[in-house]
Amino acid sequence: MSIENSSVIPDLDFNTPAQRRGRKLRALKDKVARVGIGLGGVSVIIAILLIFFYLLYEVIPMFRSAEVQPWEQNGQIVEPYAVPGAGKTLYMAMEEQAEIGIRVTDQGNIIFFSTTSGEVIKSIQASLPVGATITSFAMVSENSRMFALGLSNGQALVFKHTYKSTYPDGKRVILPNIAYPLGEAPIDVASTALEQLTISGSEGSYALIGGNQENLQAIFISQTENMFTGDVELEESTTHLPDLGIKIKKMLLMPDLAWLFVAGESGKMAVVNLRNQDAPIITQVLQASSSKITTFDLLLGGNAVLLGNAEGEVSEWFLVRDDQGEWQMTKIRSFDTGQTAISDLAIEHRRKGFATIDAAGELRLYNTTANVNVLAEKVAQANASMITLAPRANAALIEEAGKLTLLHIDNEHPEVSWSSLWGKVWYEGYEEPKYVWQSSAANNDFEPKFSLMPLAFGTLKAAFYAMILATPLAICGAIYTAYFMVPTLRRKVKPFIELMEALPTVILGFLAGLWLAPFMEENLPGIFVTLLMIPVAILAFAYAWAQMPKKVRWLVPDGWDALLLIPVIMLATWFSISISPSMELALFDGNMRHWLTNDLGIAYDQRNAMVIGIAMGFAIIPTIFSITEDAIFAVPKHLSYGSLALGATPWQTLTRVVIPTASPGIFSAVMIGMGRAVGETMIVLMATGNTPIMDANIFEGMRTLAANIAVEMPESEVGSTHYRILFLAAFVLFMFTFAVNTVAEVIRQRLRNKYGSL
Structure with missing residues (x-):
């Protein structure tokens, strides 16, 4: 039989109606997928931009300049009017709504008047x-x-x-x-x-x-x-x-x-x-002054003195302890007021601010904590003699040549400046300038302290100690799981570790604050022994296992021998904790915390950075592990097989081929883990002393930006300086994360270009 007769070549038709419908459907699916993925990506970018602009929207009002303008009532500007009553003004003030003023004269006449018209409402003669x-x-x-x-x-x-x-x-x-x-x-x-x-x-x-x-x-x-x-x-x-x-x-x-x-x-x-x-x-x-003193007043709270002189200088003074512990009146700061003599000075009722009017009729507004001049504007002629501020600091009355002028002041956030947010500030009652965050107090004379430095420092401190624990454990675990572990065991270990990421951080914070922190305090020597004992025990067991006869080692299937380390680690930990009381008694007279504090001068707080390092490190290990493991496992097998075929050992192949190839993914895992640590809220909120201090001591606590926002946002007044500074803290956190991710992406791309040709 001929070849032509022995086989029948089927006639394939790729243009049948069914196949045309399949191709159209497939093309439609591809298009929908492309559009959906594109929309999803664009939506994520838009969402991030919306967050960015919303934070800016809440933050920008803090940096607007103060404004002063004539007071308006019913759409009409309130014109200057004659000073009500006769005699020289000794004292002038306004009530809460700036609707009624009071004027006390040298004749003992106490006059209540309308601040917008000067009409006398009530007049009382002192007896x-x-x-x-x-x-x-x-x-x-x-x-x-x-x-x-x-x-x-x-x-x-x-x-x-x-x-x-x-x-x-x-x-x-x-x-x-x-x-x-x-x-x-x-x-x-x-x-x-x-x-x-x-x-x-x-x-x-x-x-x-x-x-x-x-x-x-x-x-x-x-x-x-x-x-x-x-x-x-x-x-x-x-x-x-x-x-x-x-x-x-x-x-x-x-x-x-x-x-x-x-x-x-x-x-x-x-x-x-x-x-x-x-x-x-x-x-x-x-x-105190090189020229004649013209004004001398107590700032809000009565702890600081404001002194103005004929040269136009205003300075702030308060009592500070010297090296011998004696109180000394100290000049803290001076304010730029020009060269004209200060005619009068008015103190704000509820903030650490004041206003001056000089001999040239120029009005200036200041805040002492921020050390800024927020306004300088000429509002009177050269004969203004007195100024007073409304309790809300939204209005000012200026007496000039027998007339009163009512002004409206827009000065919502004078406490904010670069120095008050990021620099050291010499606060009232402090012996030196410091970084301090303390947003509220029990009295109304309190000086708000809005330094973001302790919060930024605490954020980096918490992330640093967490990354010290999590990074080596997660990366080493991922390397072993992806490269050395048998597939059967890997299929069990990897999901188990990734499942740890689903554990709510509030549970971890709860356990860290109520169980781990007291446990570590009671067994402090054992904790440090554990950090040394576990590596030693692992190395010792590895050496002993290598010396075992082959028939013993072959009892454990290849790739499963890592499970033998579980009891080793458990025994090493148990042994370290069990000898903790004896070691504490022998080396530290029964109290290691007391020894740290009194003998070494190292403060110890029960809820400290070491607790955070363990608790938050445990929380971010799954993130770093999962991404790193995927990156290593995704390295093409022909690269490692080729390296092994050329005579390289598995370890050489790992260090010189696999890890360099997977380095972009490993670096991304570390950066994502760091981002998770920086943004963590509940663990640092529940497992630290939540104290905004700048101390790198591992035995001291901290407060992070995220935890501070969670704690204080519900208590802040909407639109207040405190409220907007919390949004600024969120903006700083956002920008920090954005900067870290940007740098990470740049480095990742460079690593990919460098090792992508392997």
Whole structure:
């Protein structure tokens, strides 16, 4: 039979209707897949960009410049108006809504007026003793609304302006009034005219110091309430102050009544210790200014002094302990105010800020913590004499040539500057500049501390210690699993380790904080012995196993011998922990923590970086392991087979062929693991002391950016500086992750180009 007759070649038709439909369907699927994958990728990019721009949207308002403009009411600009009442202004202030102002004159007239029109709402004449005139004025603080008038007969009257809101017919009406916190009767302060006067105190304990250049008298007043009648009784004690040796310009008394600061007209400042009320001591007389002092006021809280002089300089001073532990008045910072003499200075009621008006009519706004001048604008002529700020710091009243001008101020976030966020700041009560994060306190006089440095440091510290543990274990485990382990065992080990990644981090944090941290503290010597014992035990067992007869070693299938290390590691760990009490007793007198703290000077916190390293390292091991294992396993087999065929050992093949080829994937795994560590929240939140400190000590805790956001965001006021700085922390975390990933991708591409030709 011929070849042609012995076989029949089928006639294949590739253009049947069914095949055409299959090709069209396949093309449609390919197109849908391409479009879907493309849309997915674009959607991820858009989502990341939206996050980026939303964070910017919340952060940018902090860096807007302050603005001042004429006050508007009902769409009309409020024009300057005549100062209500007669006489020289001793004191001027506004209530919360900046609708009503108060003016106290040298004639004892207390006038409440509309801040927008100057219309007098209420006028009260102080009850001065017969023949007495007002010779001095003193104020407790802006936010206390208490002030005192010093009289020519040596007495003083103490007042407090109050405001009550009512709503008749649904319309708000503010009713101003004057109260007498120390009684309506004049208080005897000195036997001479009160040419100088200061007052301070709170919660039933007050002090007034007054007199003239040669005779200064202090009177301390304690208020007690009769529990049966409700009457308030005053207990008074007096003392005489020593001669200060300077011509007094103004006196300031701290709220705790412990220190008196006195400014001299020649630029000197005296500091008087009043802790022993019976025997005041002059502790310091210093040259605080090179020119005449023009303003001298206490900053919010009463712990710092602001001093302005004729040269236009404003400086901040407060008490700092020296090397001998003695309190010394120290110049902390100066503010750029130009060259014109300061006419008046107004303190903000609720922030560490102030405003100045100089002889040229230029208004300047400052924040002491941020050490910034947020505004400098000419708002008056050369004869402005007084300025006052509203409690919300959103309005200012300026007196100029018998007229008042009401201004609107937009200055929402003066506390923010590069130095306050990233530099060392000398905070009130601190002995030196420091990095501090403390966003809230129990009192309203608190100085917010918004340094992001401790949080950034804590983030890197936590990630560093976690990566030290996780990286070698994960990479070495991945190398063994992908290259040396038999496929049967690999199919069991790899899913088990990857399953660890599904464990909620809140569970890990819970276990680390409540079990691991106390366990490590109680067995601290055993923990360190374990870190040494496990490698030694593994090496010793490996050596012993290699010396075993072949018939013994062949009992374990090739590639399964790694399972023999499980009991070895467990026994080594048990042995290390079991000898911990004996070692602690023998080497550290029974208390290693006490030895670290007292003998080595190393602070120990139960929830520390070592706990974080173990707990968070355990959490990121699966991430690094999985990616690394896939990268190594994906190395083409012909490369390793070729290397082995050319005579290389398995170890040489691993180090010179497999790992270089897989290095882009290994590097990506490390970077992704680091990103996971940097962004981790719950473990560091629950397993550390959560203290924002900058200390590389492994036995100290930390606070990370992510944990700080989780802790404080629910408590922050929406739109406040604190709220926006938390968004800035999130933005910093976002940018850090973006930078790390970008660098990682660049390096990964270079490694791929270098080793891709293998």
